[in-house]
Amino acid sequence: MMVKACIFDLDGVLCHTDEFHYLAWKRISDELGLGFDRTLNEQLRGVSRRESFEIILRYNGIRLPEETIRYAMDKKNMWYREYLLRMSPSDLDSDVRPTLVRLHELGLLLAVGSSSRNARLILDRLGITGMFDAIVDGAMISNSKPDPEVFLKASKSLAVQPSGCVVIEDALSGIEAAKAGGMNFIAYRLHDPSLEKEVLHAENFGEILKLVTASIRRAR
Ligand code: B16
Ligand code: MG
Numbered sequence: 001m002m003v004k005a006c007i008f009d010l011d012g013v014l015c016h017t018d019e020f021h022y023l024a025w026k027r028i029s030d031e032l033g034l035g036f037d038r039t040l041n042e043q044l045r046g047v048s049r050r051e052s053f054e055i056i057l058r059y060n061g062i063r064l065p066e067e068t069i070r071y072a073m074d075k076k077n078m079w080y081r082e083y084l085l086r087m088s089p090s091d092l093d094s095d096v097r098p099t100l101v102r103l104h105e106l107g108l109l110l111a112v113g114s115s116s117r118n119a120r121l122i123l124d125r126l127g128i129t130g131m132f133d134a135i136v137d138g139a140m141i142s143n144s145k146p147d148p149e150v151f152l153k154a155s156k157s158l159a160v161q162p163s164g165c166v167v168i169e170d171a172l173s174g175i176e177a178a179k180a181g182g183m184n185f186i187a188y189r190l191h192d193p194s195l196e197k198e199v200l201h202a203e204n205f206g207e208i209l210k211l212v213t214a215s216i217r218r219a220r
Contacts, residue, residue: 003184003215004164005133006103006208007154010114010122012045012170013188014096017122020083025056028076032068034060046171048115048144049073077118084118089127099205100131106216109133111154113167115144134158145173148181155183166215168208175199186211 012018022041029036040059044052053073057064064072103110111134112119119137123129134157141149155165167178167185172192178185186200186208202208 002164003108003166003212005109005111005155005158005160005166006212007111007113007151007165007167007183008132009046009167009169009171009174009188010112010119011116013168014112014128015087015091015122015126017084017087017116018045018170020080021052023083024076024080025052027079028072029056031075032064032072034062046115046145046169046173046177048138049077049117051144081118081121084121084125087122087125089125092126092128093205095205097128097131099209100128102209103212104131106213108212108216109158109160111135111158112137113150113154114138115141115150145171146176146180148177148183151177151181151183155181166212168202184215 008014011021021044022038025041025044026036034056036056040056043055047055050073053069100110110132112123112132113136115138117138119135120129123135134154136150136153136157138144140153143149151167152162155162162182165183167174167183168188169175169178169185170188170190172194175185175187186202187195188202200211202211
């Protein structure tokens with residue numbers, strides 16, 4: 001790969017808000033008497049709020065009136081934001097900031113590509129908003145992952161061809177989106193049997209840095 005830009009997923013990669021999503025969905029599911037567990041929660045990674053709730057409803061085999069759907073999504077988001085407001089820069093894994101700095105020093109452009117409408121709040125709470133050359137979030141797209149829209153918008157805004165971008169993702173929906181957009185990708189803490197053997201994997205930001213640096217060296 002000839003990498004000029006890294007596009008980071010947010011929830012599950014740059015931060016651990018995935019646990020907050022789980023807790024908030026669990027709470028609203030309990031209130032409505034819906035079944036919800038960690039296995040089902042895995043299917044919601046990278047998927048928009050609306051589609052997430054539709055997955056929960058399908059799993060429970062029920063339909064709800066639009067009014068109740070809106071009530072559930074709003075309440076889930078209210079609880080989720082309560083968790084977010086408790087976050088601070090100390091919630092950032094220690095290798096995230098130095099890795100972003102090093103990637104910039106290597107001449108790479110950096111972007112965030114997230115399905116979340118709360119992306120800017122999260123980046124602000126973590127104190128890393130200013131480290132990115134582009135931020136594309138859930139409010140800026142019409143189709144969430146696995147549609148490539150979020151990553152294509154980021155690549156466009158960075159003025160880097162999709163083939164020059166590497167997407168770092170923790171969700172299958174995000175890997176599908178990167179593939180559909182013609183981008184390189186690294187599966188982050190994601191070990192799913194459906195992924196091909198040759199897919200690049202990273203368990204921490206140090207490993208991301210190694211993979212990206214190696215690809216730059218090979219390209220020179
Ligand atoms: P919100 P990502 C995604 O973020 C989450 O993985 C997914 O669980 C969530 O439903 C979606 O954002 C929408 O989030 O309710 O905050 O708009 O992984 O694409 O950064
Ligand atoms: Mg994610």
